[in-house]
Amino acid sequence: MKLTTTLLSVPLLVSGAAWAELPQPPLADVRPHTVTSPHGDRIDPYYWLRDDARSSPEVIAYLEAENAYALAFQAAYQPVVEKLTQELIGRMPQDDSSVPYVMGDYLYSSRYEAGKEHPIYVRTPVAGGDEQIILDVNALAEGHDYFVVANWSVSPDQTKLAYLEDTTGRRQYQLRIKDLTTGALLDDSITGLSSSLAWSADSKHLFVVENDPVTLLSTKVYRHQLGKPVAERALVYQEHDNSFFMGVGNTRDRNFVIIGLYSTVSNEFHVLDASQPEGEFQLVAPRQRDFKYSVDHIAGRWIISTDWDAPNNRIMTVGQEKLGNRDHWQELIAHDEQVFIESFIAFEDYLAINERSDGLRRIRLLDWQDLSKQQFLASDEPSYVMAFSVNPEQNQQWLRYTYTSLTTPSSVYEVHMKTGERRLLKQQEVLGGFDQSQYRTERVWVPVEDGVKVPVSLLYRKDFERDGSAPLYQYAYGSYGFSMDPFFRSNILSLVDRGFVYAIAHIRGGQEMGRHWYEDGKLLNKVNTFTDFIAVTDYLVEHKYAAADTVIGMGGSAGGLLMGAVANMAPEKYLALVSHVPFVDVVTTMLDESLPLTTNEYDEWGNPNDKVYYDYMLSYSPYDQVREQAYPALFVTTGFHDSQVQYFEPAKWVAKLRTVNTSERPILFRTTMEAGHGGRSGRFARQEQVAEEYGFLLEMVRQAQQQRP
Structure with missing residues (x-):
């Protein structure tokens, strides 16, 4: 394995004895609280950490104590975090702007200026004239x-x-x-x-x-x-x-x-x-x-994408005068069991469809005059993403779209829908010496227990040797039908350049392989998302993409639930797990209709008032299934004002883990007190959060490598 040596001079925490020199992690008080349900009561020892008003001094003190402990632990490798922060920010152009697009009488675009955290939105008259700043978010954000x-x-x-x-x-x-x-x-x-x-x-x-x-x-x-x-x-x-x-x-x-x-x-x-x-x-x-259906209007008629008798969606149309009854809809594009229609854009002369084939997003163009005339926009890479860009006007002949892959920075193209002529308008600039030719992307198919094959997108350096010695950073989400596409991420280069293999596991619960992929990963099939993730890990280790002792998993929100379930089910297979804003207290949350996002998610997780769903959710709920065993190192984050996954879910989970974890591997819990589900709001501030995560992971990997025979 070819690790760069830039960070290897940083002192290591090499043993439990060294960790013992740190302050002890905070231990939350145990205050038994009864959580009632139609199917029996459960005792929650840390329910008191829930403070809906976010004003309790003792709750805030506990969160701040966890933050202080995390920073004390981080002190040993703080030079790494600082270097990573500079590295991550150093890849970002200080001055950057989007490709202008025409809307009405103006060209609209946005830009960042050197040293500023937030975008500036501007417009310029199409006919010529001075630029007008319509919104300077930096000025609005002051204070x-x-x-x-x-x-x-x-x-x-x-x-x-x-x-x-x-x-x-x-x-x-x-x-x-x-x-x-x-x-x-x-x-x-x-x-x-x-x-x-x-x-x-x-x-x-x-x-x-x-x-x-x-x-x-x-x-x-x-x-x-x-x-x-x-x-x-x-x-x-x-x-x-x-x-x-x-x-x-x-x-x-x-x-x-x-x-x-x-x-x-x-x-x-x-x-x-x-x-x-x-x-x-x-x-x-x-x-x-x-x-389900979605609609748009053009030239006096409605264009509709729907799953009516079409799990992977079909395209239909209806006139304005016949709205109200789907029996009047007429089919334009038939259902295809092998192709999932994600979205469409209707132009005056053409219909553009963004669809998935074999799990990859491509674009198909059709002529309204003859829908049998179609063209597909091509890619030369095995794993990529094509998606619509900004196309506000229906009378245009050029379609704007984005193309990206794990090795190709996000690129904005436009293609002439009649002639097929294609023009590159802008490619994301990546500073810091990025050389695309030094990276490789690969796609593998992993067989899982029930015979399904899960696609996995991989990124590694050109000089990577598949000899079973590399650290692995494996990401997945697996919920809501959200597909985790292989987009370019400049941040991940900081791990890949240090010898990591980066893997995106396109597990069930997403929609990469069509609607059935989602159906097979929700409700009473939810455990498939967890076992898929573990099977991908096993495959990559067995086929020597990664070393068994330096495997790291990462997920956020519902992906944080995934990490919590994996931590309980297969802790021995992971050196560390990163769980951002994790949904880990599944049953208690889904029983509480006063919480945001509970009632409108019964069809995703199940209604725990029904005993079948109650028992099934309880069987995998990370908080409920915490037990005495050796857990991986854990890096857990939350936002104090999170409205999607309340801060107290990960807070309770970490508090409980601290009482039963038999390993010496650390658990760090970071609460961003001034933010919510998406973390900090500034473009540079977000990089500091990433640097903390990566610094922790590099520390864990160095320790594991040092302990090898």
């Missing part, structure tokens, strides 16, 4: 420890900008409206919103979604008329089924406002003529269990 603009939208008359900001990380947004002719903020402001919005055609009305203040579920759609008191906003839709969440938006032709309602297995859309903002919304097709 805030956390600041994010989640969404912004320019009014149809191009004179106003609506945007949604978050200053805590809890993803509860405040609406702001800026007059682009004067630069002044309007008095109109609404709090407690989701991140979606839509304009009326007259640029005088905004449609927004209000969240329930307790559950944070999106429950109400309001129409607000600019200039009027926000208290007079009109309720235009209210959802009473708490298994659905919703959003609003405009069709690409901007002729309609859309209310979208979504659950795990079904959805529903209501549409309104944007020129009649005070009119009535019209139902596209009523919700029905196990029926």
Whole structure:
């Protein structure tokens, strides 16, 4: 194995004796609390760590004690963390800008300036003229420890900008409206919103979604008329089924406002003529269990992607006058058992489809005049990702798309849909001496216990030798049908350049191989995601991609649940596991309907009020299944204001692990007190968090390598 020697001079923590010199990790008080359910009670010794108000001095003191312990442990390899931070930031261009795109009379783009954490959004008249800064997030973020603009939208008359900001990380947004002719903020402001919005055609009305203040579920759609008191906003839709969440938006032709309602297995859309903002919304097709669809509008008709009698989706159409009943839909693109349709873009002359074949995302172009005429955009790499870029105008002949792989930085192309001519507009710049030719990507298929083959994307250096000595950093997610594609990540080079193999395990629970891949990894099939991950580890070790004593797993959120389950099921196979914002207290959370994201996820995890699901979830819930055994080293993170996975889930999990772990391997728990589910908000601040994780892993690997015979 060819490890670089840059960091090897840093002192090692070589034994339990050395660790004993550190402060002892904090031990939370045991305060038994009874968690009731229809199927029996459970005792939770650390339930007291839940503080919904986030104001308890003793809870905050415990989290800060864990942070202090993690930093004390990190002190031994702090030079590594500092070097990694400089290295990670050093790959990022200080000045960077996006490819401009035309929308209306302007070219829109964003850029970063040297030393600044946040983007600046600008526009320039297509006909020529000076650049206008429409939103400088750096200026808005001044005085805030956390600041994010989640969404912004320019009014149809191009004179106003609506945007949604978050200053805590809890993803509860405040609406702001800026007059682009004067630069002044309007008095109109609404709090407690989701991140979606839509304009009326007259640029005088905004449609927004209000969240329930307790559950944070999106429950109400309001129409607000600019200039009027926000208290007079009109309720235009209210959802009473708490298994659905919703959003609003405009069709690409901007002729309609859309209310979208979504659950795990079904959805529903209501549409309104944007020129009649005070009119009535019209139902596209009523919700029905196990029926999903998405819609867009072009040239007087609706284009629909749906799983109706088509698990991998098909494309259909219906006229505006026949909305309300799916029996009027007409098929345009038939279902294919081997190809999963992810999304589409309808242009005046062409239909573009982003689809999956053999787990890889490709783009197919079709001519409206003859849908049998089709072309596929090509790739020369075994593992890659093609996805749509920004295409706001329907009358264009050029399709913008992105191409990337584990070795190819993200690249924006445009292709002429008639001639096939392709142009590279921009490739992500990677500084720090990056040379694409020095890396290789590979795709392997791993047979698992039930005969299924799981695709795995691999990245390693050109000079890598498959001799069973390399450390492995294995990532997966495996939930919600979210596919973890092999995107380029400059950060991972800091591990690969030090001899690691990087693997993305495309396990069941995602949708890489089609809808059935998702169905086979949720509800009563959830354990497949865990056993798939372990089987991939076994395969990569057996086939000498990795050394058995330096295997690291990583996952976040639902992927953090994956890490927790793997830690209980196969701790001996992993040197360390990284679990970011992990969903680990499955049963208690899913029993509590007051928590965000509980009720609208019953079809993902199961409803624990049903004993079959209760027992099954309890059988793998990481917090409940913690037991006395030797655990891998663990690096666990959370955000104090996380609204998706509450901070107290990983806090309780770590507290419990500390009482039963029989190994000397460390458990570090880092809470970002000023952030939520996504971590810190600045582009450089995020790199510091990555450096802490990588520094810990390098320390664990060095120790393991030193202890080899």
